[in-house]
Amino acid sequence: MNVENAPPAIEVNGLVKDFRIYHRSHGKLKALLAGLANSILGRNGATGYSMYRALDNVTFDVPFGQAVALIGHNGSGKTTLLSVLSRVYLPTAGYARLNGPMISLLELGAGFHGELTAEENVFFTGAIRGLSEEQVRERYNDIVDFAELKAAQMDLPVRMFSSGMHLRLAFAVSVNMDADILLIDEGLAVGDEAFQEKCFRKIEEFKAQGKTLVIVTHELDHAERLADRVLWLERGRLIADGATGKILGDYRRAMMDEANAAHSG
């Protein structure tokens, strides 16, 4: 296969995402009437919301098999970018295209219901992720093993689980789905040290299998260990994009300068 012509796993081009920040009065009758009156009179009155640009003209490609870490301050747009890639939000402008089956781990255990048993939740999560009952059954034992749960525990409603068991099960389900592209949001700080290590190994295994990873993280050590490349977002803009060692070095220095500046006042 001609590598030059192969499409990248992820193409993001000119991506802009605006959010409306709603004021407290929004949706109240008074605001509605005021808005209506303004639009009839052709006036530019208060609309009850203001715009916030969460992502501003972000462009990058990720080739197949690459592991990318997204770093940046809180509110820099990392999670929004991951959400747009997972199709939770529609871009305001530009596009984000994924050329392969994707699984997003924006929140482990999304879709779990406390009243349902662990087994029912596993099958439900499989269905959300587009697996047939047959396919879930095939990997059911792997999931239970990976989560380090006993068969008897799978019949309990998950509200009876400890938070550790809950997260282990959620991670186990997620990593046993089929996908070429994995989008992971801080899903690594799971369970005790031993289980964390197991999760890391699983992710490294994915990398070895040639899967594409995008990881949002605040833990620079995690980025260092897993990523080939780092994207640094600041206020919705992509301000640096390059090899892990270099970008992380710059980022650490910037953090230091900032902390020093804050300290000296």
Next chain:
Amino acid sequence: MATVGEDLRELWQYRRLISVLAARQLRLRYKNSAIGVVWSLIIPCVQAFAMTFAVGFILNSGPRNMGSFVFCALLPWTFFTNAVLDGSSSVLTYQDLLKKVYMPREVMPISTVLSNLFHFAMAMIVFLVFRYGLTTLFSGWPGWPPLAILWFPVVLAILMAFTLGVTFFLCAWTTFYEDVKYLVSTGMNLLYYFVPIIYFAENIYYSTRVEPARLRHTLYYVYLLNPMAWVVTAFKQMFFGRQVISNRTAGAIYQSAPFDWRLCAVTGVVSVVFLVAGYLHFNHMKWKFTERP
């Protein structure tokens, strides 16, 4: 923005999720109840008996077997109200999930309507037992339903189309303004009286309060333009055939109208228009659901 064709194709790919979600809703509803699914059977029974008592016994109006008519009329009506009320808040219920995992948003209202279809099926069973079991035991065989019963799948499809269409509209609005939820339940209480449950649509046709006759006949057809009014009427026509519907003590004897396929066609068109418009409107709004205020 995806085209309608792409949206529909994607929905088809997620068809299994729709049934899984519907089954999950049923499972959750009766999870911690002792008799579980039996509640689906008890609720329509109680409703029908209470109504029969109020209309037949206290008001002393309608024909002798008013109870079976009321029961029959409640089948589609209960399905409609419950499906619309549940369905319109379905996106809100799954809001947290939709913010984490991608799935077509249409899946939520559709699966909610389907899980209500299960309760409808349960109520149908109770009705058939009541009509052909209990009635036979206590007052003799009521006779087979007329040939019009063969229209049942068509009427059910019309009911489904209309219910889904209304649900799509209301779900899209409820997601942004929760006031809509209260508006809908109030509206349902009002609509109840514009649907022939405790009376017959033919009562309008025969009413002596509205003169001249041409006006009240027009009124009758306008009344039946409401798809729910026609569906409820059709349910009675399909299970009972032509029956005396005037009060047992009154002088004049009125008969119910037979099943009319022309009215069926009109209602079918109205319902499909609702379904298509509702679906398009829902899809137009659906990307804003995760960004609601």
